[in-house]
Amino acid sequence: MSKTVIIVGASHAAAQTCVSLRQGGWSGEITLIGDELVPPYHRPPLSKDFLSGQKSIDDILIRPVQTYQDANINLRLGIRVGVINRVSKQLLTDGGDEVPYDKLVLATGARVRRLPIEGEALENVFYLRDTVDVLAINQKAQSAKTAVIIGGGYIGLETAASLRKLGLEVTVLEAMPRILQRVTAPQMSTFYKRVHTEEGVKIIENVMASEIIKQDHSLRVLTSCEQDFTADMVIIGIGIIPNVELAQTAGLKIGDGIEVNEFCQTSDPDIYAAGDVSWHYNPIYNTHIRLESVPNAIEQGKTVAAHINGAPKPYNALPWFWSDQFDLKLQIAGLSSGYDNVIMRGDNKAGRSFAAFYFKDDKFIAVDAVNSPRDFMFGKMVLTKGMSLNKARLADTGAQLKSCLMMG
Numbered sequence: 546m547s548k549t550v551i552i553v554g555a556s557h558a559a560a561q562t563c564v565s566l567r568q569g570g571w572s573g574e575i576t577l578i579g580d581e582l583v584p585p586y587h588r589p590p591l592s593k594d595f596l597s598g599q600k601s602i603d604d605i606l607i608r609p610v611q612t613y614q615d616a617n618i619n620l621r622l623g624i625r626v627g628v629i630n631r632v633s634k635q636l637l638t639d640g641g642d643e644v645p646y647d648k649l650v651l652a653t654g655a656r657v658r659r660l661p662i663e664g665e666a667l668e669n670v671f672y673l674r675d676t677v678d679v680l681a682i683n684q685k686a687q688s689a690k691t692a693v694i695i696g697g698g699y700i701g702l703e704t705a706a707s708l709r710k711l712g713l714e715v716t717v718l719e720a721m722p723r724i725l726q727r728v729t730a731p732q733m734s735t736f737y738k739r740v741h742t743e744e745g746v747k748i749i750e751n752v753m754a755s756e757i758i759k760q761d762h763s764l765r766v767l768t769s770c771e772q773d774f775t776a777d778m779v780i781i782g783i784g785i786i787p788n789v790e791l792a793q794t795a796g797l798k799i800g801d802g803i804e805v806n807e808f809c810q811t812s813d814p815d816i817y818a819a820g821d822v823s824w825h826y827n828p829i830y831n832t833h834i835r836l837e838s839v840p841n842a843i844e845q846g847k848t849v850a851a852h853i854n855g856a857p858k859p860y861n862a863l864p865w866f867w868s869d870q871f872d873l874k875l876q877i878a879g880l881s882s883g884y885d886n887v888i889m890r891g892d893n894k895a896g897r898s899f900a901a902f903y904f905k906d907d908k909f910i911a912v913d914a915v916n917s918p919r920d921f922m923f924g925k926m927v928l929t930k931g932m933s934l935n936k937a938r939l940a941d942t943g944a945q946l947k948s949c950l951m952m953g
C-alpha cells in the first residue's frame with residue numbers, strides 16, 4: 546500500500562526534503578503544508594536584494610511551482626498545522642482538517658524574537674522574517690527618509706546596508722559593547738563598524754532601546770542612555786526562536802530546538818525534524834547545536850529523505866554561512882564559539898578583503914572570510930578534513946595557503 550509523507554513548513558528544509566525523497570525513489574504521497582502563502586522561497590535575499598527591490602518574489606522562489614507539480618508533490622499553502630496526534634498518526638490543521646501521515650517531517654523553522662518594550666507593535670515598527678514583513682518595510686521605505694534598526698547582528702546590518710542603498714539615513718542601535726559580538730571576534734566587529742560608517746550608517750553600541758513612542762508622523766526610540774533617536778521607521782532584528790510548540794505539545798523531546806539523532810529522527814521514529822528548528826549533535830564540534838543557516842536546512846533535508854527512503858546517511862556536515870552587506874561577501878566555515886585566539890590574514894584595518902582564522906587550544910575551528918573566497922574554501926577544506934594549521938605562516942600573507950598546513 547502506498548505510504549504518505551507529510552512535511553510541515555514549506556521553506557528551505559521542506560523544499561529539499563520533498564525533492565530528495567522523489568530523487569531517492571519515494572513513490573508514495575508527498576504533501577507540504579505551510580502557513581505562508583508564497584511557495585518555498587529563498588529567505589536570505591529578504592534582507593538583501595529583495596529588500597532593496599532588485600529581486601521580485603518570482604526571482605527568489607527556490608524552484609518553479611511546476612517542478613512540484615511534475616514531481617507529484619502537493620503544496621498546501623496558507624494552512625497552519627495546530628496539533629499532532631501521534632497515536633492515530635494524524636495532524637489537525639487550524640481549519641479543522643485531519644491529515645493522516647505515515648512519516649512526518651517537522652520543518653517549522655523559527656520566528657522572530659520580539660523586543661519586550663512598550664511600542665514594539667506600533668505602526669511603522671517592523672520585524673523581518675518573511676515576504677509579508679519585507680513588502681511592508683519596502684513600501685514604507687519608499688516615503689521614509691530615516692530608519693532606526695534595533696540590533697546589530699547580521700540581519701540588522703544587512704537591513705541597514707539595503708536601506709542605505711534605497712537612500713535612507715540609517716542608525717543601528719546595538720545593546721552589547723560591539724556589533725556582531727555574539728558571533729565574531731572584535732576585529733570583525735571593528736571592521737564592519739568601519740565599513741558601515743564609511744557607507745554612511747551610524748552605528749551606536751552599548752545602547753539599549755527601552756521604549757518606542759509615536760510622535761506626530763515619526764517614531765522616537767528612547768534608550769537606556771541620555772540619547773533618543775527619531776526616525777520614520779524602526780526595524781527590530783534581535784534574533785529568532787525555534788517553532789517547537791507543535792512537537793513539544795505532542796510530547797517529543799526538546800532541547801534548544803526539536804532534539805534529533807544523526808538521521809534527523811526525533812524521539813518518535815516516524816517523525817523527523819530538519820532546518821532551523823532541529824537541535825542535533827555535531828560530531829566535528831562534539832556538541833549539540835541548533836543552526837540558523839540555509840546549508841544546514843538543505844543538508845538535513847537530504848538526510849531525512851535518505852533515511853525515509855531506506856538509504857540512511859548520518860548528518861555530519863560542517864556548518865557554513867554567508868552574509869552580504871554593501872560590496873562585502875562574508876563567508877563563514879565552522880563555529881567560532883569558544884575560540885581563544887584569532888589570526889588575521891590580510892588587511893582588515895583599511896582594506897575590504899581578508900580572513901579571520903579562529904583557534905581554540907591551538908586547534909583551528911572556524912574562518913570568517915571577507916571578499917576572500919580562496920581563504921573560505923581553504924578553511925572549509927581544512928576543517929572538513931580535520932587538518933591543522935601553522936599560525937605564524939597563516940598570518941604571513943606572502944605565504945601560500947597550502948604551505949600553512951601542518952602534516953601529521
Ligand SMILES: Cc1cc2nc3c(=O)[nH]c(=O)nc-3n(C[C@H](O)[C@H](O)[C@H](O)COP(=O)(O)OP(=O)(O)OC[C@H]3O[C@@H](n4cnc5c(N)ncnc54)[C@H](O)[C@@H]3O)c2cc1C
Binds near residue numbers: 588627656791
Ligand atoms: C532576513 C534573513 C536573512 C537570512 N540570511 C541568511 C544568509 O545569508 N545565509 C544563511 O545561510 N541563512 C540566512 N538566513 C537564515 C535562513 O533563511 C534559515 O536558516 C532558513 O530559512 C531555515 O529554513 P527552514 O526550512 O528550517 O525554516 P524557515 O525558513 O523558518 O521556514 C519554516 C516555515 O514553516 C512555517 N511554519 C511554522 N510552523 C508551522 C505550522 N504549525 N504549520 C504550517 N507552517 C508552519 C513557517 O511559517 C515558515 O514558512 C536568513 C534568514 C532571514 C530571515
